Amino acid sequence: MKKESEEPVPSRGPRPPGHVERVGIFGGSFDPVHLGHLVLAESAMEQLDLDRILFIPAWLSPFKQDRPPGATPEQRLRMLRAATASERRFEVDGRELQREGPSYTIDTIRELLGDYPGVRFILLIGSDNLPDLGSWRDAAELRNLVDIAVLDRGGDEALIESSGFPVVRRRIDLSSTEVRERLAAGLSVRQMLPTGVYDLIMSEHPYRTLAHGHA
Secondary structure, three states, rough: OOOOOOOOOOOOOOOOOOOOOOEEEEEEEOOOOOHHHHHHHHHHHHHHHEEEEEEEOOOOOOOOOOOOOOOHHHHHHHHHHHHHHHOEEEOOOOOOOOHHHOHHHHHHHHHHHHHOOOOEEEEEHHHHHHHHHHHOHHHHHEEEEEEEEEEOOOOHHHHHHHHOEEEEEEOOOOOOOEEEEEEHHHHHHHHHHOHHHHHHHHHHOOOOOHHHOOO
C-alpha cells in the first residue's frame, strides 16, 4: 500500500483515438479477498497496460468442488466491493454467483464478449493453474477468445517461461488460506486485509465455524 509520504503516481494520459480497451479478468473464490489480490491486480494493470480489471468471484471452483467457500456468495461479493471501492479502475462482476454450480471460465468469457463488444480481454491466471490449463472446459476455444497472462505465484519456473504467456512478476506471500487459518486460530489478520473487508469479517464472522472444524 502507498505511504502518505510517497509521491502520487502521475495519472496516465488519455488514450489515442481508436484505442481498444484492454480489460483484465481476475477470477477466483476470494474467500476472503486480501491485500495480496489488490497488489497483484495493480501490478497487472501496470505491467500489462490494462485500462481496468474485472474481479469475478466464483460460485464454486471446478477444481475445489469438495472444498466450497467458507463465506457465503453475498459476503464474498460485499467484501470484494469494499476492497475495490477506492480504485475506479477495479470493478466487481457477480455474474458467476448468479449461475450457481461450478463456475467455468469459458461460460463467463462467452457472456462478457457478448456484453462488451470490441473489448480486448486478458485472462489473469495464477502460475499454479498452468499445469491444469489444458484440462479446463473448452480450453482451446478459451485461448482463441482471450489473451492469457500469468500471475507469478511460484511453482515450475520452466513451465512459466515455456508457456509463452506474459508474466506479471510480483510475488506476494499471502493467501486466503492463510487468512482463514489465522482466523480459525484466533490470530490477527488486521494487516492482511483492506479495512472494509476486515470490518465485515469482524462484524459478521463468516469463518467462525472453521475454528470448530465444520467448514
